[in-house]
Amino acid sequence: MEISFVVEQLLNGFQLGVLLFLLAAGLTLVFGIMDLVNLAHGSIYMIGAFFAATMTLALDSFILGIIIALPMTLVLGMVLEFIALRTLYSRGHMDQVLATFGLILFLNELVRIIWGPAGLAIPLPLLLDGSISLPLGIVYPTYRMFIILIGIIVAIGLYYLVSKTRLGMLIRAGASNRTMVGALGINIRLLFTAVFGLGAMLAGLAGMLIAPINQAQIGMGEDILILAFVVIVIGGIGSIRGAFIAAIVAGVIDTMGRAFLDVLLLALLPANAAEAAGPALSSMLIYFLMAVVLIFRPQGLFPARNG
């Protein structure tokens, strides 16, 4: 097996990993601080992609499109929180799951009415449309490298925000003891809206980054949302660090599993059995990982809340 192929798949895994991280970061903050299970987080990812696609086509520039679409998703997130999700904080998890499930139906249909049932494809930005050469004779698409880079920058920025700034201090305090933060005179409602907006913007960014590769389409949020949930459960609810590590691990395991599991199985099983089992097992791998983590460490790998 070519070493370059392995590295290439590893990079693809990283790319999926950072996308998952962008989604999971917002999800885990909202989950950790507001104790809200928000299935509609994937819809924000989808709408972010549509915003960016529309703006890119209108302005003829992908970068400008993203710069305008980001505040748009921020506002969308804050409006959604204000109108619909705020009332759910005091409810049980089942009510939250069901109400945000209803919200998905609504938002999908809204997108279908505004943008039509077909997806919206945008070209790769000219500057990033090509490949770059890496050591060992590896050639890798520039745009995918760009996604990885953006993801790492956001992760570092978020780490700085959460661990070094006043807002970050409140976020961490909120995740470990919400009532106490409120008792100390912090405007908890405002904090919640801000955190929700931030999470929505990150989810939107993930959608925007994937739009040139996969195009913006209805229902794109649902599958990746479930993966993002898997990531935050593995990482430990409320933990940004946990979300990052779990997202990269999940991205790499999923991609490597799809690429190499059948080869691996071929060594253990007869050819036709390996061929049949390979795809099935590789798509189940990260769910399996989650089940194992939950069985041995029910609080996830890096739980934010102690006790």
Next chain:
Amino acid sequence: MRLKKNVQEIGVSCLFILFAIIPILAPAIGEAFYVDVFARIMIWSIAAVGLNLVLGYGGMISFGHAAYIGLGGYTIAIFSFHEINNGFIQWPVALLISGLAALLFGALSLRTRGVYFIMITLAFAQMVYFLGVSADKYGSNDGLNIWNRSEFKIYGLDFSIDDNLTFYYLTFTILILIVFLVRRLVNSRFGMAIQGTRSNESRLEMLGVPTYVYKLTAFVISGVICGLAGILQANFERFVSPDMMDWPRSGELMFMVIMGGMGTLMGPVLGATAFLVLSEVLSSLTVHWHLIFGPLLIILVLYARGGLGGIIDRGQKDG
């Protein structure tokens, strides 16, 4: 109290009488397709009654019950694919497979609590979904057609469910049997223990009740009932696809239980009826019916917790 209890009994009897006479009523008013609609309603009702056992009575929020419907359905489809159409083989194996899956998934999931339980049941269901998606031999995403419905031939007995009317009344009979079974179950010592775990599990443990075993048993029974609904669905539609076990199906099933009222005997049947009739009516009004249906579901969750069954069932709880 007595009056309310009567109201509930009258309401439920009316629904069952409606189920019973639909095959006569529907063609009479020139809307024969209602027979199909109501066959689907009864199949989903069976699944909802199954989920209600864990969700409503046991307080276990399973977000993955579509998996058991799918496993039941796929077992029938795969048997039929290999030209084994004998229902006496198909059905017990399908029930066994859904039950074993529920035993395995339940045993692992029940070690977690709260939102982790929701997520792990979801994860297991997605594993089953992807198993269906990657099964190339059995149609993967496109699903699998079932050319022949189950045949019940043994020692001169020859019962065919090819005829839609026969199938309708078979489903009707099974629904009634399942409702009676669950009724016996929840009123038994076992049922009391299950409902006890919902309100205070540690107290029950202190009283010496092995709550884990009880909850797991309920989970398996519930999985088997959903498997039965899957068997009926596969036979009725003559088709299975991974879509029938994708996570939105689990969500819809939960909605049916909530809509009718959790932890009430007839709630799930009322809920499944209301859910499917509502989607049928709304989708006939506009293509964009989800635009109304979505917010309606949100309002329902926020403001009508007891559901339909809760309103008429309250009498029973008081009395």
